[in-house]
Amino acid sequence: MWKKSFKISENKLAWFFLAPSLIGFAVFYAVPFVGGLYYSFVDSPFNGKFIGLQNYAELIRNPSFIKAVTNTVMFTSLSVPLNIILSLGLAILLNKKLYGRSVFRTLFITPLVVPVASIVLVWQSMFDINGALNAVITALGQNPADWMKTDWARVMVVIVYLWKNIGYSMVLFLAGLQNIPVEYYEAARIDGASTWKQFTNITLVYLTPTAFFVFIMSIINSFKVFREAYLISGDYPHSSIYMLQHYMNNMFAQLDYQKLTSAAFIMAVFIVLIVLTLFTIERRINRMIN
Amino acid sequence: MKSKFRMILITAILSIMAIIFIFPLVLTVSNSFMSEAEISNNYDMIDSGDSGTYDKDSGDKYALMKLIPEVVVLQQYYNVLIKKSQFLYMFWNSVILTVPIVAGQTIIASMAAYAFAKLKFKGRNQLFFIYLTVMLMPFQVTLVPNYLVADKLGLVNNYLSIILPGIFNTFGVFLLKQYMEQIPDSYIEAAKMDGAGHFQIFFKIIMPMCRNGIAAMFILLFIDNWNMVEQPLIFLQDVAKQPLSVYLSKIISGERGLAFAASTLYMLPMLLIFLYGENYLVEGIQRSGIKE
Numbered sequence: 001m002w003k004k005s006f007k008i009s010e011n012k013l014a015w016f017f018l019a020p021s022l023i024g025f026a027v028f029y030a031v032p033f034v035g036g037l038y039y040s041f042v043d044s045p046f047n048g049k050f051i052g053l054q055n056y057a058e059l060i061r062n063p064s065f066i067k068a069v070t071n072t073v074m075f076t077s078l079s080v081p082l083n084i085i086l087s088l089g090l091a092i093l094l095n096k097k098l099y100g101r102s103v104f105r106t107l108f109i110t111p112l113v114v115p116v117a118s119i120v121l122v123w124q125s126m127f128d129i130n131g132a133l134n135a136v137i138t139a140l141g142q143n144p145a146d147w148m149k150t151d152w153a154r155v156m157v158v159i160v161y162l163w164k165n166i167g168y169s170m171v172l173f174l175a176g177l178q179n180i181p182v183e184y185y186e187a188a189r190i191d192g193a194s195t196w197k198q199f200t201n202i203t204l205v206y207l208t209p210t211a212f213f214v215f216i217m218s219i220i221n222s223f224k225v226f227r228e229a230y231l232i233s234g235d236y237p238h239s240s241i242y243m244l245q246h247y248m249n250n251m252f253a254q255l256d257y258q259k260l261t262s263a264a265f266i267m268a269v270f271i272v273l274i275v276l277t278l279f280t281i282e283r284r285i286n287r288m289i290n
Numbered sequence: 291m292k293s294k295f296r297m298i299l300i301t302a303i304l305s306i307m308a309i310i311f312i313f314p315l316v317l318t319v320s321n322s323f324m325s326e327a328e329i330s331n332n333y334d335m336i337d338s339g340d341s342g343t344y345d346k347d348s349g350d351k352y353a354l355m356k357l358i359p360e361v362v363v364l365q366q367y368y369n370v371l372i373k374k375s376q377f378l379y380m381f382w383n384s385v386i387l388t389v390p391i392v393a394g395q396t397i398i399a400s401m402a403a404y405a406f407a408k409l410k411f412k413g414r415n416q417l418f419f420i421y422l423t424v425m426l427m428p429f430q431v432t433l434v435p436n437y438l439v440a441d442k443l444g445l446v447n448n449y450l451s452i453i454l455p456g457i458f459n460t461f462g463v464f465l466l467k468q469y470m471e472q473i474p475d476s477y478i479e480a481a482k483m484d485g486a487g488h489f490q491i492f493f494k495i496i497m498p499m500c501r502n503g504i505a506a507m508f509i510l511l512f513i514d515n516w517n518m519v520e521q522p523l524i525f526l527q528d529v530a531k532q533p534l535s536v537y538l539s540k541i542i543s544g545e546r547g548l549a550f551a552a553s554t555l556y557m558l559p560m561l562l563i564f565l566y567g568e569n570y571l572v573e574g575i576q577r578s579g580i581k582e
Contacts, residue, residue, distance in 0.1 A: 013488055014411035021402035022417075024458030028439065029424045035435030090307075093300055100301070106565065107308040110315050112513055113560040117538040118553040121546065122314040125333060125353040132353045163311065168510070175502045179472055213468045216426070223428050227519065231539060248430040257434055264431035271426045275419065 040261040055262040068247035080218040087169035109167040153238040176210030322550035324359040329547040366551035384533035388515045391456035399462025407470035421460040451525040469503030
């Protein structure tokens with residue numbers, strides 16, 4: 001009787017499992033996405049004329065846009081690798097049989113749970129012109145400053161991002177680490193492999209799917225840091241932290257949908273390129289494993 | 291013993307880091323028990339100097355970030371829960387939004403993830419690629435068209451306008467696919483040889499083996515959606531329908547003491563879910579039985 005169920009082709013079965021997700025995805029994501037693309041090619045959202053790539057051309061010449069892109073790229077290329085390295089290190093440390101290990105794990109996650117509003121409160125208390133940091137600085141004889149309005153603002157945002165997201169990545173790495181069978185390490189140890197060799201040949205290799213995922217999530221979360229930056233510094237923060245989402249937000253407020261969607265699509269193109277690269281790398285490593 | 295020393299060193303490093311990580315949380319909670327007067331004393335100088343230059347008039351006063359209240363009072367909690375009774379309504383609004391999204395996405399995403407991870411079909415990689423790319427887009431990209439779709443479906447100002455896109459967000463698919471891919475095919479082959487049907491494989495083998503991934507997804511989804519701010523602001527026009535996350539982001543200055551207490555209460559569900567789910571996250575999967 002069971003043999004009958006295998007007559008259903010794997011193709012059909014797959015579509016059955018996919019169907020709910022696919023339909024919802026199409027209605028709420030794919031269609032709006034394409035709709036946005038349409039907006040970027042016309043000169044007005046209401047009965048606009050098709051003007052081709054003109055919006056994009058204007059955009060590339062816009063200094064605010066260039067600034068926003070530069071800042072976003074710099075921020076992401078700095079914070080994402082830091083995030084991955086630090087959280088992997090933490091996950092490895094926590095994977096050992098350490099006293100109080102689960103307590104540490106919980107503690108590192110808590111930043112995720114703290115609402116943005118509290119972060120802003122604490123932030124202001126520390127870095128405002130009359131904040132706690134300046135108290136320490138003046139005690140040391142230096143001049144105080146309104147830190148969020150200096151070039152240090154970029155460092156601050158990176159710190160907030162790392163503080164919030166290392167726990168996130170760490171959880172994912174921990175789950176990935178625990179999925180690597182202990183037997184692999186034991187076999188390697190019996191074969192006389194050093195700890196470093198074990199790390200590179202077993203851990204790094206089998207963590208690849210997890211690492212891929214953590215990488216993507218880190219990028220997504222680096223965009224989310226916009227919320228904190230916005231609540232602390234408003235629509236037009238210090239120029240070093242004026243990022244793409246600030247730009248898009250302001251365009252939204254000015255009802256300039258053309259610039260908004262064009263900016264969004266340039267962003268989309270870059271994301272597509274990054275994802276393509278990651279996919280190729282992942283596929284190559286997967287082939288190595290299997 | 292060298293390894294004992296290493297353990298102590300590692301523990302020390304981790305402890306220092308943990309203190310830094312948990313500091314804002316502890317500050318928020320402990321300050322929520324401070325009286326209005328104490329909060330005023332500790333923080334008022336921050337609101338006064340917005341010019342960006344050193345405000346000589348505030349004199350030598352700097353923000354006092356005390357971790358222990360002078361007197362433990364429940365005044366702020368009273369203010370939040372009783373005097374401003376919207377809090378409980380908004381809490382409930384948050385629940386209405388978050389629970390359906392997390393529950394719905396768990397079901398739908400695990401099905402789709404199984405298809406992507408273990409079933410072969412034409413266009414699989416291309417479709418996944420599309421899923422991934424669209425997921426990475428910041429919400430401003432799809433905001434305006436999303437609103438129009440919701441409008442056409444008559445869902446503006448209805449919770450469904452947020453819940454439905456939330457359920458079909460591809461994050462869960464992405465997360466679970468990675469976990470499911472790690473399940474060795476040999477398990478599935480063995481099950482097939484034992485005569486199991488497709489649904490049996492899905493429910494009895496794949497899902498239990500993904501417990502880690504599902505737990506992680508559940509926690510992350512909950513946190514993400516409990517914190518969402520932009521969507522409610524745009525899709526829900528009635529102020530009464532706004533969730534807690536929006537209310538909280540509007541408090542910030544002027545009602546600092548209130549904000550601390552409100553933040554603490556706001557955090558509780560997330561903390562509880564995390565603490566509960568952590569047990570599942572911890573359960574590693576010990577592979578045994580199938581010899582590669």
